[in-house]
Amino acid sequence: MAQVRLEHIYKRFGTVEVVKDINLEILDGEFLVLVGPSGCGKTTILRMIAGLEEISDGNLFIGDKLVNDVPPKDRDIAMVFQNYALYPHMSVFENMAFSLKLRGIPRQDIEQRVATAADMLELRPYLKRRPKELSGGQRQRVALGRAIVREPKVFLMDEPLSNLDAKLRVQTRAEISRLHLRLRRTTVYVTHDQTEAMTMGDRIVVLSGGVIQQLGTPQELYDHPANQFVAGFIGSPSMNFFPNTKVTRSDGTVRVGVGDQYLTLPQDVADRVKGFEGREVTLGLRPEAFTNVADASAGSTLTGTVDVVEHLGNEQLVYAKVSGATVLARVDPSVHARAGDNITLGVRTDHMHVFDPETTKALTSLQVARA
Amino acid sequence: MQATFAPTDEVRESTGMSGAALPPGRRGPLARREERLAFAMLTPVLLALFALGLYPAITTVWYSLQSGGYQGINTSYAGFANYIRLFHDPLFWSSLRFSLLFSIITVSGQMILGTALALFANAKFPGRWVLRAAILFPWAIPTATNSVIWAYMFNYQYGLFNSILIHLHVITPATTINWLGGTTSATVLIYIIAIWKANSLVALLVLAGLQSIPDEIYEAARVDGATYFQTLWRVTLPLLRPTLIVALIVRIIESLQAFDIISAFTNGSPGTSTQNLGLYIYSEISNGDFGYSSTIATVVMVLTVAFIFFYLRTLTRSASAR
Numbered sequence: 001m002a003q004v005r006l007e008h009i010y011k012r013f014g015t016v017e018v019v020k021d022i023n024l025e026i027l028d029g030e031f032l033v034l035v036g037p038s039g040c041g042k043t044t045i046l047r048m049i050a051g052l053e054e055i056s057d058g059n060l061f062i063g064d065k066l067v068n069d070v071p072p073k074d075r076d077i078a079m080v081f082q083n084y085a086l087y088p089h090m091s092v093f094e095n096m097a098f099s100l101k102l103r104g105i106p107r108q109d110i111e112q113r114v115a116t117a118a119d120m121l122e123l124r125p126y127l128k129r130r131p132k133e134l135s136g137g138q139r140q141r142v143a144l145g146r147a148i149v150r151e152p153k154v155f156l157m158d159e160p161l162s163n164l165d166a167k168l169r170v171q172t173r174a175e176i177s178r179l180h181l182r183l184r185r186t187t188v189y190v191t192h193d194q195t196e197a198m199t200m201g202d203r204i205v206v207l208s209g210g211v212i213q214q215l216g217t218p219q220e221l222y223d224h225p226a227n228q229f230v231a232g233f234i235g236s237p238s239m240n241f242f243p244n245t246k247v248t249r250s251d252g253t254v255r256v257g258v259g260d261q262y263l264t265l266p267q268d269v270a271d272r273v274k275g276f277e278g279r280e281v282t283l284g285l286r287p288e289a290f291t292n293v294a295d296a297s298a299g300s301t302l303t304g305t306v307d308v309v310e311h312l313g314n315e316q317l318v319y320a321k322v323s324g325a326t327v328l329a330r331v332d333p334s335v336h337a338r339a340g341d342n343i344t345l346g347v348r349t350d351h352m353h354v355f356d357p358e359t360t361k362a363l364t365s366l367q368v369a370r371a
Numbered sequence: 372m373q374a375t376f377a378p379t380d381e382v383r384e385s386t387g388m389s390g391a392a393l394p395p396g397r398r399g400p401l402a403r404r405e406e407r408l409a410f411a412m413l414t415p416v417l418l419a420l421f422a423l424g425l426y427p428a429i430t431t432v433w434y435s436l437q438s439g440g441y442q443g444i445n446t447s448y449a450g451f452a453n454y455i456r457l458f459h460d461p462l463f464w465s466s467l468r469f470s471l472l473f474s475i476i477t478v479s480g481q482m483i484l485g486t487a488l489a490l491f492a493n494a495k496f497p498g499r500w501v502l503r504a505a506i507l508f509p510w511a512i513p514t515a516t517n518s519v520i521w522a523y524m525f526n527y528q529y530g531l532f533n534s535i536l537i538h539l540h541v542i543t544p545a546t547t548i549n550w551l552g553g554t555t556s557a558t559v560l561i562y563i564i565a566i567w568k569a570n571s572l573v574a575l576l577v578l579a580g581l582q583s584i585p586d587e588i589y590e591a592a593r594v595d596g597a598t599y600f601q602t603l604w605r606v607t608l609p610l611l612r613p614t615l616i617v618a619l620i621v622r623i624i625e626s627l628q629a630f631d632i633i634s635a636f637t638n639g640s641p642g643t644s645t646q647n648l649g650l651y652i653y654s655e656i657s658n659g660d661f662g663y664s665s666t667i668a669t670v671v672m673v674l675t676v677a678f679i680f681f682y683l684r685t686l687t688r689s690a691s692a693r
Contacts, residue, residue: 052590073596085587089609098605099595146595 002153009058033201041210078147259323264299284353290329291346434665453666480566485573510571518635580614
């Protein structure tokens with residue numbers, strides 16, 4: 001059993017509380033991603049699990065064992081560091097074999113384990129090289145190899161892809177996912193990149209200010225963001241927010257106003273924001289919630305002026321001014337849009353998100369709620 | 372057919388690109404201008420180095436082939452006579468022996484103590500800046516002053532150490548210890564003060580080396596299961612190797628040339644038991660034998676240059692290793 005359990009975990013540096021009341025159960029064999037902006041406490045949580053950081057308060061269990069005061073070497077974990085942390089004076093083989101040598105494992109076993117890991121990571125030709133003779137991607141694979149040979153209960157990875165270029169990052173991301181599927185070890189992965197989190201994690205923990213904002217599968221977070229922070233953080237490009245949007249009812253129809261324009265809410269959506277009629281809410285629309293206007297019905301379009309168009313080949317990102325707000329829409333490349341043009345964007349109202357402006361909590365995530 | 376990726380004339384025109392390609396192997400005008408600037412900047416230093424380093428060195432070798440005289444006055448060409456004399460001179464051999472022993476013992480002590488201090492000063496504990504400042508203290512005292520202070524402290528009549536021993540009733544005023552009068556005690560004491568004086572430099576260099584090792588490496592070692600001493604032996608010291616070698620060579624060169632620290636402490640006494648090559652050179656100059664003193668100086672120079680070459684090779688190697 002290699003589940004990891006965090007119970008009311010706190011971390012304080014002096015008087016500053018950087019991690020607050022974290023309660024989390026990471027399942028055996030699960031790939032859990034901790035994601036959030038810089039300073040949200042994700043790396044601190046990982047370091048506490050590793051034993052590299054003292055826990056100020058709370059209990060940490062690996063398996064059934066309370067490990068608060070257990071040194072890193074006795075926690076049966078392996079860690080992949082952001083800057084690889086390879087020993088520069090050792091060869092790739094020695095780097096991978098170091099922990100095994102320290103544990104007094106026989107030479108033959110060490111060689112076999114390193115060879116297996118090296119084959120898995122295609123490192124066989126580089127075993128005699130020093131880290132400085134390797135590319136960034138190869139170094140990262142050595143760091144992974146060093147973790148794998150230990151056959152630990154838990155893998156901890158601290159932004160392991162952040163030093164790689166964009167193409168290599170995508171490749172290594174897939175490699176790590178493949179590796180996880182093969183080894184099925186409990187993995188805690190820290191990143192600030194929501195794309196990494198979405199593509200790799202079985203579940204994702206979104207953190208901000210040392211507090212868990214939401215825990216869920218990638219799809220749950222995308223469809224049901226618990227609050228405005230999660231809604232803005234998950235999804236790329238980010239969700240568009242329209243603050244001070246008034247909810248009104250006339251002739252039995254509930255609408256939300258966007259400047260001098262309005263969007264009609266479907267009935268079930270209207271039911272969910274009943275308590276907010278006559279009041280202001282924050283409206284959230286993902287860039288992909290916009291459609292070709294031909295598909296749109298009355299009360300589900302927004303008109304504005306094109307500001308900038310980014311052509312990506314398979315799609316285009318249109319920045320438009322809509323009633324004073326800047327809106328980013330992901331539209332089909334067949335839509336002809338140029339800076340300065342007037343544009344009418346269709347809105348999939350069933351993809352709208354509505355947030356309480358005071359608490360920033362989601363009032364509803366309509367699409368999934370209906371499903 | 373090979374594709375060409377050079378910009379077309381239209382692209383050059385529209386983007387304002389210009390300039391003809393250089394033939395392979397030829398440096399462009401920008402590179403040549405940088406070279407000229409580099410030489411212009413280096414010339415004053417090269418001239419100063421020649422005047423202050425190379426010229427005295429060549430002159431020393433020249434004088435080593437002369438007999439007697441002072442600063443070239445009343446000297447006569449003697450060929451290798453001085454070198455033959457040196458070979459048969461027991462005082463030269465005892466001075467060389469002391470110089471080498473002094474280097475080996477004091478540099479070893481400085482390396483061990485300096486590294487230990489640096490490791491201690493690199494640890495995280497409250498008020499470590501006090502220790503870091505204290506490490507520098509011996510280095511901040513001028514060498515001659517340092518030796519004179521120590522010589523006073525070991526003075527057999529009114530020295531601090533005898534006074535302490537008297538107060539502790541270990542000795543009486545009538546039986547004070549003549550620390551600097553005994554061959555063994557004077558030699559050991561000179562080793563101690565030389566270690567005390569220069570371990571600061573080693574500590575400073577090693578501390579800088581330690582601070583260049585990323586914390587993540589130590590953390591990786593902790594996760595890998597290394598104890599403090601395993602980390603020290605297998606990670607820290609190997610990573611400090613270039614720094615340690617530089618410190619070692621610098622200290623060896625300096626210790627081979629030591630003069631003031633011994634001169635102000637024992638001045639080679641008792642007898643000539645603590646006389647090194649530096650003091651021997653000085654005594655021969657004082658005796659007016661400029662030729663012979665230059666011969667001894669040439670030997671010191673050759674020894675030192677050998678270490679400098681070793682030093683430069685190490686520096687180049689560690690630079691390429693990075």
